[in-house]
Amino acid sequence: MATEAAPISYEDLAAIEAEFQEIDTEMMRKQHAASRTAYARRAEAVARIPNFWPLVLEQAPPEIDQHIHSHDSRVISEHLTGVSVTRVELEEEEEGGATAGDPRSLRIRLEFSPNDVFSDEALEKTFWYRRARDGWTGLVSEPVRIHWRKGKDATEGLTDGAVALFEAREKAGDMRAKGLAEYAALGKKVEHWNGANTSFFTWFGYVSGRRYISAEESEAATAEYRRRRDARKHGEQVDVETAGGSEDQDDEEAEDDQAVEVHEAGEELAVAFAEDLWPDAIKLFTQAQEMGEMSDPEFEEDDGEEDDDGSEEEVVDIRSLVQSTGKAKSRDSSGPPAAKRAKR
Known part of the structure; x- marks a missing residue:
C-alpha cells in the first residue's frame, strides 16, 4: 500500500x-568579478565619446524614462558627463572588508558639467540591501541633498x-519618529503632489519602499534568518519568516513611512x-545613433571617398556621430533631445 505523501506547506515553498x-x-x-575588466575597458572607451551618457539616457528603459520630465531632460542632455554603477558592498569587501558583501547593494553616481540648476558636480546615491526584523527585504537609502540654485x-x-x-530623526x-515638525511638513508636501514626481531628481530623496532599516537591525535579522534556514536544512520544523508575519497589522502600519x-x-x-x-549602455x-540616422534625411554613410587622409581612424569616426553637428540626435542649443521635448 502506497504511503500518502506529506502535503506541501507555504513554508516549504518559501524555503525553495x-x-x-x-x-x-x-x-x-x-x-x-568576471566583468570588472570589460567595464574598465568600456569606461576608457566611452570617455572619448562626447555626449555618450546623455544619448544612453535618451534611450533608457521605461522604468527610468517615465520619471524624466522635460526640465530634467535639458539638464541631462546638456550637462550629464558620466554615469557609474558599483556593487558597493563587493567593492568594500575587495578593499579589505571583514564580511562578505551583498551584491544587491548599489552606488549610483551621475556627474555633471557646470549648469544653472544646481552647483553639485556629482550626485551620488547609495542603496543598501537590508532585512527588517520581520523578514521584509529591500533597498534602503539615505536622502541626498542637492544644492539647488536660487x-x-x-x-x-x-x-x-x-x-x-x-537628519531630525537621527x-x-x-x-521611526513621526511626532516631528519635519515629518508633518514633508507629509504635507507629499500629499500635495499626491504621489506624482515633480522631477527625476526626487529620486535622490528616496529612503525606502517601507521604512528605513538600519545596518544593525539588518545584521541581527539576517543572522536570525540564517539560523532558521540552517535549522530547516537539518530537518527541524522551523517556520520561514515572511514580511509582516511576526508583527500585528497595527504595528506594521505604524512602521510604514510611505506618507x-x-x-x-x-x-x-x-x-x-x-x-x-548600466550593462546595456553601448x-x-x-x-540612439540608429534613430538619429533614420530621422535625419541629410545623414549619409561615410564611404571613405571624402576627407580621406589614408588613416584607419578616418574610416569610422564614432565621435563625430555624437558631436553637435546636426547628424546625431536632433537637438537645439536651448533644449533636450527632440524625443524628450515631445514627451511631455
Whole structure:
C-alpha cells in the first residue's frame, strides 16, 4: 500500500524560493568579478565619446524614462558627463572588508558639467540591501541633498524635506519618529503632489519602499534568518519568516513611512539603472545613433571617398556621430533631445 505523501506547506515553498534567491545572489557576485575588466575597458572607451551618457539616457528603459520630465531632460542632455554603477558592498569587501558583501547593494553616481540648476558636480546615491526584523527585504537609502540654485529646485522642496526629516530623526535617535515638525511638513508636501514626481531628481530623496532599516537591525535579522534556514536544512520544523508575519497589522502600519516617501519607485529605478541601463549602455547608445540616422534625411554613410587622409581612424569616426553637428540626435542649443521635448 502506497504511503500518502506529506502535503506541501507555504513554508516549504518559501524555503525553495529562498534557495533560488541565494543562487541568484551568488551569480551576481561571480558576474561582478568576471566583468570588472570589460567595464574598465568600456569606461576608457566611452570617455572619448562626447555626449555618450546623455544619448544612453535618451534611450533608457521605461522604468527610468517615465520619471524624466522635460526640465530634467535639458539638464541631462546638456550637462550629464558620466554615469557609474558599483556593487558597493563587493567593492568594500575587495578593499579589505571583514564580511562578505551583498551584491544587491548599489552606488549610483551621475556627474555633471557646470549648469544653472544646481552647483553639485556629482550626485551620488547609495542603496543598501537590508532585512527588517520581520523578514521584509529591500533597498534602503539615505536622502541626498542637492544644492539647488536660487529658484531652480525641480523637486519643489521634496528632496530638502526628505533630508531635513532624516537628519531630525537621527538627532532624535529614532528613525521611526513621526511626532516631528519635519515629518508633518514633508507629509504635507507629499500629499500635495499626491504621489506624482515633480522631477527625476526626487529620486535622490528616496529612503525606502517601507521604512528605513538600519545596518544593525539588518545584521541581527539576517543572522536570525540564517539560523532558521540552517535549522530547516537539518530537518527541524522551523517556520520561514515572511514580511509582516511576526508583527500585528497595527504595528506594521505604524512602521510604514510611505506618507513621507518622496519617490515611491525609488528601488525600481535603482535596479533599472543597475540591471538594464548600466550593462546595456553601448547597446542603448547604438540605438540612439540608429534613430538619429533614420530621422535625419541629410545623414549619409561615410564611404571613405571624402576627407580621406589614408588613416584607419578616418574610416569610422564614432565621435563625430555624437558631436553637435546636426547628424546625431536632433537637438537645439536651448533644449533636450527632440524625443524628450515631445514627451511631455
